[in-house]
Amino acid sequence: MCNNECDARTPELAHPPELMVDDEGRVPNTFWQSVSWRQFPEPLVVNLTLSWGKSIELTEDIVITFESGRPEQMVLEKSLDHGHTWQPYQFYAVDCLNSFGMESRRAQDLTAASVLDIICTEEYSRGYVWKLEKTVRFEIQVRFALFGGPRLSDMASLYSRLDTTKELRDFFTVTDLRLRLLRPATGPTSVDPLNLSKYFYAISNLDIRGRCRCHLHANNCILENGRLSCQCEHNTxxxxxxxxNDGFHGRPWTAGSYLPIPKGTANVCE
Ligand SMILES: [Ca+2]
Known part of the structure; x- marks a missing residue:
């Protein structure tokens, strides 16, 4: 951790945001680091925004690896409309009730009926006590498993549920994600206002996996002129x-369907 020798103006001493998304596996890790807490008790708040310019369906857990202690308070937010509006995705805190007025819950305790609940979890906020615990997750897989079974052995059941429930599809879809870091790790003792340089956020890796939303009308999604786009088939x-497409309005546009499983229905524009 660089502490006092950090300097954003000197390349050798800088920790720019790109170092959250470079190739990992390097020793030591490369990481982004925020400014330090300057004016306690005024909170040190930092927003990290990720924009794809395209709707993306998340397929794996989001994993954020901290180089500093994990924040004592943070919110993961999502947008479905390119950042015009934002909704909370998950709250994280050492004390959910105190920070957000919410009971602490775990994603593992969600049920099929409560899968769309926005929860606050205390699973990922213990900072300095457990030094090896560096990651914060948004759990996609346990939510999928509510429909696809443990180890996702019944994907047909998951797909048919996604096919028939728009709210569920939209829950896993984003155009942007925003991490609102609200309070850095301070360790087991109270904040030392005379030594604020030791409180900051640092992240070494962001692992976010998904696929382009193409409404089951494309096999490929390509990056062209900096823009992600589905390679549409089925006259879409x-x-x-x-x-x-123009000239193919013989019946209203309909998304492709996984049903009937396993062949599905293309719902071609005619
Ligand atoms: Ca890195």
Missing amino acids: TGQDCGSC
Whole structure:
């Protein structure tokens, strides 16, 4: 950890945001580091925003690896409309009731009926006590497993549920994610206002996996001129294959379907 010799103006001593998404596996880790806490008790708040410019369906757990202690308070937020509006995705705190007025819950305790609940978890906020615990997760897999069974052995059941429930599809879809870091790790003792340089956020890796939302009308999604776009089939068009091509309005546009499983229905524009 660089502490006093950090300097954003000197390349050898800088910790820019790109170091959260470079190739990992290096020793030591490369990491982004925020400014230090300057004016306690005024909170040190930092927003990290990730934008894809395209709707993405998340397929794996989001894993954020901290180089500093994990924050004592943070919120993961999502947008479905390119950052115009934001909704909380999950709250994280050492004390959920105290920080957000919410009971602490674990993603593992969700049920099929409560899968869309936005929870506050205390699973990932213990900072300095457990030094080896560096990651914060948003759990996609345990939510999928509510429909696809343990180890996702019944994907057909998961797909049919996704097919028929728009709220569930949208829950796992984002165009942007925002991490609102609200209070850094301070360790077991109270904040030392005379030594604020030791409180900051540092992240070495962001692991976010998903696929382009193409409404089951494309096999490929390509990056062209800095823009992600589905390679639409079935006479559809648009960044997400969300409408029918000119001259193919014989019936209203409909998303492709996983049903009947396993063959599915293309719902071609005619
Ligand atoms: Ca890194």
